[in-house]
Amino acid sequence: MKYRACHYVGNHQLVMVEKELPALKVDEVLIRIEAATICGTDFHILEGNYESVPPLVLGHEFSGYVAGLGAGARSFKEGDLVTVEPHIYCGLCKYCRVGREHMCTDRIAFGVHADGGFAEYCIVPERTVYHVPEGISPTVAALTENIGCCLHGIERANVKHGDHVVVLGGGFVGIVMAEFARSSGAGKVTVVEPNEYRRSVAKRRGFLTIDPLREDVKEKVLETGHGLGADVVIESAGRLETAAMAIELADRCATILYFGVVPPGLMMQVEPNEIYRKELTILGSVRNPYSHYRSIERLQSLQLEELVTHHFTLAEVEEAFRIARQGEGFKAAIHPNA
Template sequence: MKVGIVEKPGVLTLAEREIPKVKNAGDVLVKVKRVGICGSDIHILHGKNPFAVYPRVWGHEFVGEVAAAGAGVKSVKTGDRIVVEPITYCGTCYACRQGRPNVCADLKVFGVHADGGCAEYVIVPEANAHLLPEGLPWDEAALIEPFTIGAQACYRGDVRQGDYVLVMGAGTIGLTAASLAKLYGATVIVSDLVDDKLAYAKSRGADFVINSGKEDMPKRVAEITDGMGPNVTIDAVCIKKTFEDAVLVTSTAGRVVELSFNETPSEIAPVNIIKKELTVCGSRLQTKRFPVVIDFIRSGKLSLSGFVSKVYPVSQMAEAFDYTEKNNASVRKVLISFE
């Protein structure tokens, strides 16, 4: 079978490997149909992900069909269409005991710490296989994982009906957070530097958009919220300044959700947190968000159509990475197809 491997930083190859066999009673063999290229895959390719171990089969956003199931598997069967939740955890550490396995002390992310989904066949534990809504096209199903990231950001920010939510960044992740915040009944403001991205955010339901390169973002946000500020600010731009701005613009008793893996410190005066009693939190990957996103799709509330920018056959994997990198200003999601 074909597998996409980052052999070492800078070297991406399409290799041949044996099709794996189900050995554990609780495992399923997945015939992969689509795998999405994420910013973090590009970081792994360039040696910029501190957690990646090489060589590594890349890919954490993948969907496919169950090709075989171990004797103990109950929730899925051969032929079922599934999306893979790409993390495993110990189940016993402090984070796991708090119901937060996404930050498990022994967290393993497929495609980062363990081999991922850019392979014709992949073995995953039954618990990682979630049934897809009936009839959902593969190209849309592959977006479920990124939408769980937006769902987690809203969960961490405790987005509530009637809240004003500012989502900084109309890239892939910002768009997913904005979509989920709308579903939770918030008034959603999205900021970015690219007008086309803002127009797309608007077409997906954002109530207000701000080009922070052309407009005074804090001033506009204050106007929109009648001086209060957004109750939740989600930083999906992830640079030094956006974290600083998030703390400054958020309302009293508000929540700031930081998504950045950036190691550059931001300059934040503690008084700006305590005087408004802000909750400032990180949001990493997701926990229990797959069923949430799948239910929104199943009920017709969340549409993923039109989100994918381009689909490449696996034979053109290198071109797909190249296209994604070179078109960052317009690309939302590029997929690899194994069909």
């Protein structure tokens, strides 16, 4: 059986191809892709700033309907709506054996090292497939992996009741991190975002907002904090400027979480005495260890439908990337079987 797929062939190029479906192995599940959302990682791959093994089908955030089952795959039936946790870990390296699989030295990720969701079909091992409860759309289900990453990040940030949390960047993950900060007990959540539309959505959701193009961010944070900086700063924009700003906005004994992906190779100056003097805790957060199941349980409460602002067919994938890169809305979704 042949199917259409969007191949990343290297050198910043996406090409529509026709592929042949291989026979299913005993533990594999064939998924008819219903929705696949574009992630910042996809941009980094296209720009040559992220590990990948072209040629391959990009897209690691996807959902779809079970269309076939290997002889040993018994947890699903054809027609089930499912989402995929897009990582396979070796199970043998140090990190796998100490409960930190997401740091696996021999990890394989769909959409990065193996074919992902920007195609009509995808074959994955049964252990990476999760049921989607009734009432959740395929588009929202496609966001599960991203939500899992946010869950891991907010748990590392350790937001406490009454904390003032500042989120730098009000894109999709910025809004989700703000929601998680609030549900973790934050007393005030401020979203710093230059895009007027994104800022209006954050404000409508009940968050304080700052326009960094028109307002002094540090001054506004101090004003909100009664003369004090933020207890937790979450960098979700993936920009060098906001990465540096995070240290400036942090109060004494604050936690800074670097969640956005600043392109590799970029450097910023940090005054070690500032970290020492304030007793800052500086953390990173990568991927979604053991959080995919829990993120499914949070999908309905996050009002995610409005955060998927653009929808495209598979043939329109290049336009989808253009729109997503410009940041005109929030998430862009590709529907390969539309």
